[in-house]
Amino acid sequence: MTRRPTLAALAVTAVLLSACGTSETASGNDEGAGDSETVVVGSANFPESEIIGNLYAQALEAAGFTVETRFGIGSREAYIPALQDGSIDLIPEYTGNLLTYLTEDTSVVSAADIEAALPDALAERDLTMLEPAEAQDSxxxxxxxxxxxxxxxxxxxxxxxxxxxxxxxxxxxxxxxxxxxxxxxxxxxxxxxxxxxxxxxxxxxxxxxxxxxxxxxxxxxxxxxxxxxxxxxxLEDPENNFPAQNVVPVLTAEPAAEQELVDALNEVSAELTTEDLIALNTAVSGDQKQEPEQAAKEWLQEKGLR
CATH class of the missing domain: 3.40.190.120 (Osmoprotection protein (prox); domain 2)
Structure with missing residues (x-):
């Protein structure tokens, strides 16, 4: 999370991630976090990640945070280092593939076991996770x-x-x-x-x-x-080559210490289902061709989170 007095750091970030989609929206809500801090929300380079990134960004905006978005960063090999160096504060992730990336351990495949192992693996990189959603995308x-x-x-x-x-x-x-x-x-x-x-x-x-x-x-x-x-x-995967993949917010230590931020993101995770993901993906990538930002806005409004 970037404090307003250190906006020069954001200028450096803008150069480093110039290939990514970038926007900043100042919240008009004077309650909660106010406008004293900026949360930089990133996404990977595929539509669903950008949709979920928009869910997080808009929920935080509604909670009073100033939000900057840096979408389309790339794969984990690009955005995990971006989290670690402070270029972004938060990104949507998938539990199973994230654990495999961090540990190269492919033996943990159930949702419960992955959720139990992931916090320690993230802590080794000074990162943390919040509550996983019911939603899975395997x-x-x-x-x-x-x-x-x-x-x-x-x-x-x-x-x-x-x-x-x-x-x-x-x-x-x-x-x-x-x-x-x-x-x-x-x-x-x-x-x-x-x-x-x-x-x-x-x-x-x-x-x-x-x-x-x-x-x-x-x-x-x-x-x-x-x-x-x-x-x-x-095709069926009886050997569980692909582990459980619950959607989860992954973030750095500073924003994780903000209880209002944690609460806002956990509210999104508590509502998000696999059926919701399919519907959101269909709205964006199907015949409607809706913008991820608009699809996210409508979902949050439907759930009473915006």
Missing amino acids: DAIVVTAKTAKDWGLTTIGDLAGHNDQLVIAGPPEMSKRPAGLPGLEKNYGVKPTEFMPINDGGGPATVKALVGGKATAANIFSTSPALHANDLVT
């Missing part, structure tokens, strides 16, 4: 209905019999992350003949590669509206 390996039928696919492991024809599309970091290609090979014997890196977090370009036949399988999030819209098939 990684999934997805194929077209035709491929599922032609190859007789039900589980991820069924792909192993087609390694010589298998092209998997996914985010660039999937090639090295434990739950990515290394995990697919370790847990299922799945080793594609080609990996197609697409930097859109399982978004439209990834879906286009899959539906258009350039890829035969893809890493797409389980709350993506593209699954239903394109009649895609999510």
Whole structure:
């Protein structure tokens, strides 16, 4: 959290994160936090993260905080260091993948066990978490209905019999992350003949590669509206290669000490469900093409949080 007298530091941050979407909104609410401090909310570079970032930012604004947003930063390899160096104060995260990133331990897969292990892993980097939401958005390996039928696919492991024809599309970091290609090979014997890196977090370009036949399988999030819209098939993951992924606010120590900030974010988490995520994603990425900011605003109003 950045105090107003140190705005020069924000200028440095603006240069460092100049590639990211940036905005600042001064709250007109004189109660609560007032206008003496600025909370910088970040997001990863895919629509759902920006939607949740907007939920956090607008809830904090309603609680009286001045909020600056820095959305579209990139993957964990970019935004975790941004948290640690103070460039941002807060970002939405997913519990399972975050724990794997921090510890490289792929043995913890249940929501309860991940939630128990994550605080200590974050503390080692001087970071903390608040209450996770019920909402989950898990990684999934997805194929077209035709491929599922032609190859007789039900589980991820069924792909192993087609390694010589298998092209998997996914985010660039999937090639090295434990739950990515290394995990697919370790847990299922799945080793594609080609990996197609697409930097859109399982978004439209990834879906286009899959539906258009350039890829035969893809890493797409389980709350993506593209699954239903394109009649895609999510392969079962019986070995739990992909751990539980509850949405959770991750932040630095200074804002975590502000009880009003903590309360505002916990209220969002208490209301956010997986069904809400699907609806928000559909509003933004579906036919409505709603801006993430507007979708977040309407959800907060519906829940009485704005």
